[in-house]
Each structure stands twice: as C-alpha cells, then as structure tokens.
Amino acid sequence: MKYFKQNETLNGDSCVNLYSGISQDEMNNTVDKFFKSSGYKLKEGKPGNATYEKGNKTMRILFGAFSKHFVFQIKTYANEPDTVKVAVVKGTNGIAGGLVGMKQVKTELTRISKELQNL
Numbered sequence: 001m002k003y004f005k006q007n008e009t010l011n012g013d014s015c016v017n018l019y020s021g022i023s024q025d026e027m028n029n030t031v032d033k034f035f036k037s038s039g040y041k042l043k044e045g046k047p048g049n050a051t052y053e054k055g056n057k058t059m060r061i062l063f064g065a066f067s068k069h070f071v072f073q074i075k076t077y078a079n080e081p082d083t084v085k086v087a088v089v090k091g092t093n094g095i096a097g098g099l100v101g102m103k104q105v106k107t108e109l110t111r112i113s114k115e116l117q118n119l
Helices: 024-037 057-066 095-116
Strands: 004-010 014-020 041-046 049-055 069-080 083-090
Touching: 004 095, 014 095, 024 041, 024 069, 024 083, 024 095, 049 057, 057 069, 057 095, 069 095, 083 095
Parallel strands: none
Antiparallel strands: 004 014, 014 083, 041 049, 049 069, 069 083
16 A cells, blocks of 8 residues: 655755655654665664664765765654654765765665655
8 A cells, every 4th residue: 555645845955755544653664664675774763763874984985986875864753643744854965975976865865755655
C-alpha cells in the first residue's frame, strides 16, 4: 500500500513529504529501514528524529569527490490524525568534494526524496 500523498517542499537543502494512512511510529520504522538498506548508519538520535551518515568524512576531505560522504537529518511529525510529515535536511554541503561533491549531495537528496515517495 502506498502512503505517499504529496511533496510539500523540495529544494537544494531539504524536502518535506506528506503521508496518510500510516502512524508516526510505523513511518519512523519504515524510514529507518530505508536509510539502513541504502547503506546509511544511524549517527545520532532515534528513528523519527535522527541523523544518518554514509561514507567517511576524512576520506572525503582527502580524496574529494572520489569518496562519498552524506549526512541527512530526518524529522517525522504527526500533522493531523492519520497523516505524517517527513522532513529530510542536508547535514553536510559536500564542499570537501568541491563542485562535484556539492552536486553529489544535491543529487542524493533528490534520490532520497523520490525513493521516499514510493513508501
């Protein structure tokens, strides 16, 4: 069953999606599973209010765009009864990877937003 209702915001720094027919706890678990299956680690927080990281910051600084490093902050909150908003905000700008690294972070945010629409 598809819970995605609409994309409220998508810009270079964040995205906010609205879902209906699912509880906040279920959405927290679903988003957590999605990030972990995409290779992200829970850096801090707990599902529903967490920071996820993929890659190595030191390697990104040393090797630039040849090494991936992404950090995203996730916040879910109940909007109305039976509707949940999921906000995804960049936790890094990718500047250590130069212009290519910055583009990689923006592309990854867009990919995450589209993947979350399929939940």
